[in-house]
Amino acid sequence: MKSLLLGVNKKRLLETIKVSSSIGSSEKGGLNRLALTEEDKMMRDVFVQWLHEEGLDVRFDDFGNIYGRRKGKIIDSPAVAVGSHLDTQPCGGRYDGILGVLTALEVIRVLNENNIETDYPIEIINFTNEEGARFAPPMLGSGGVSEEFTKDFIYSTMDDNEISFQEALREIGYLGDRRHRLKNVRSFIELHIEQGPILGNENKSIGIVEGIQGMSWLSVKVTGETNHAGPTPMENRKDALVPSAKMISKVNEITKKIDGLKTTVGKVNVKPNVANVIPGEVDFMIDIRHKDDEVRSYAIERLKEQLSTIALMNDLEVTITTDWHSDAVRFSPVVTDAIKEAADKWGYSSIKLFSGPGHDAKYMNKIAGSGMIFLPSIHGISHNEDELTLDDDIEKGANVLLYVIRKLANN
Structure with missing residues (x-):
């Protein structure tokens, strides 16, 4: 078997990212590619074409998740799954989870052009509506x-125009079959x-990434x-806004008393x-x-006690x-150890950390x-049009991903 330090084609990968960045592009250089919109459909169509070009078995399930399967030497064996998402926020960046899908595609291209077989199948996945910007x-x-x-x-989940998830999925032509859902999986890896x-x-x-923080969304009325x-005299008022401002201050203050806690009030009506x-x-x-x-x-x-008191x-x-x-998640030591090994082999500096945002890997x-x-x-x-990950860092991440997939997909 050729060296696990086989690298990706940086130029080709960046060209692939460039194509993605042109679909749903915004005036300030970002992307507006909400899930199940026409822009999302255009990106999906291009992605499916790329999968076919690599000879993968392509399918999509009843949630619109797209899969590209590369066969392994062991018949009917569990697959190594890899991927992320191609949808964005309304004023999102060009990288986000998109890199997780496109670097996985580059890994397949490298394996194919070097005639490298793996013991276990590899499944590339584009997950639907990861962002939750259109359908929460x-x-x-x-x-x-x-x-x-x-x-x-x-x-039954609705967007702001009362269009259901199912209706939107059918409209763009990606309402697939339940039998196409991912199953029999050996491990999953996501670059982000x-x-x-x-x-x-x-x-x-x-x-x-050792795991993902648990998170909760509370609605306060x-x-x-x-x-x-x-x-109306000031003393006779029952103003709901001023005490609400005090409550929001409490939400921020509690983080000073609990180490590692993160709180945000991002929506007020x-x-x-x-x-x-x-x-x-x-x-x-x-x-x-x-x-x-x-x-x-x-x-x-x-917080409930403090807000009720106010x-x-x-x-x-x-x-x-x-x-x-959503409860906190701890990732597999088998996968995290493989990532550490890959970074060390390539001589890339690394650090262990927890993810604040949720991701499909959760x-x-x-x-x-x-x-x-x-x-x-x-x-x-x-989640900003100014979002930037440098080309050299993208290449490093793709090289690590290639190493990890080859390690996990072989005995």
């Missing part, structure tokens, strides 16, 4: 395959940009009383949202993350509900031992 929650494609979400739940500053701050090329801003009317209702959402589920649960209970002191009603939660870990490779994001920027 995120990771519906991998969540469907892993049965984290039911088919009825996924199909870090979406954070750790690799850059530590001057490391490769992130060996604060109810007061709408009234006219002019005649004020009603009636008129300049001369006292707000009678405020809705906001809290995103809470930690690698330890018990710590996250403790933080949620503390509401009581201001004679307001508050309702706090958990809209969605749900794939329910099916088979999984792992992730992180690449540096310049200034930690992602």
Whole structure:
């Protein structure tokens, strides 16, 4: 067998990324390729063509996940799965999970042109709606395959225009068959940009992801009383907005008391949202993350107590509900050790870390031992048109991915 240090074709890989970057491109150099839109269909069609060109067996399942299977020497053996997603945020970058799909394609191209067979099959996957920008929650494609979400739940999920996931999937021609879902998997590996500053701050090329933080989304509704801003005395008001601002401050303050906790309030709605009317209702959402589920649960209970106290002191009603939660994940040592070995063999600097964002590997870990490779994001920027991962880092990540896949796909 040829050396495991066989490298990828950097020029070809960058050309492939360039093609992707032209589909759904934005004025500022990013991408707007929401799941199951016309732009997503165009990218899917190109990706499927690439898979066929490499002689892969192509199929898509009832969630629109696309698979390209390269046969192994051992008949009916479990596959090594690799991939990520091609959809983006409304003003997303060109790299994100896209690199995970396109570097996997480059790995197949290298294996093919060098006539390298593997003992086990290799499956490239493009998961549907990883971002959750159009259909919430995120990771519906991998969540469907892993049965984290039911088919009825996924199909009935609506976008802002009340178009269902199933309807959108049918519209772009990627409503496949349940029998095509991924099964009999040996391991799963996903390459992704870090979406954070750790690799850059530590001057490391490769992130060996040990797991993914658990996360919860809480919906908070604060109810007061709408009234006219002019005649209503300050002491008689039941303004829902000012106490809500205090609550949001508490959400930020708790992170100073619990190490490693991350909280975000990124969505706020004020009603009636008129300049001369006292707000009678405020809705906001809290995103809470930690690698330890018990710590996250403790933080949620503390926040509920603090927010309820603020509401009581201001004679307001508050309702706090958990809209969605996902427990923390620990990845397979078999996969993470292979990533470390690959980085060491190539002489690339590396560091072990936990992922803050959720990824498809989170749900794939329910099916088979999984792992992730992180690449540096310049200034930690992602989900942004300025998102940037350098060409040299992309090549390094692809070389590591090639090594890991060959190791996992052989006895």
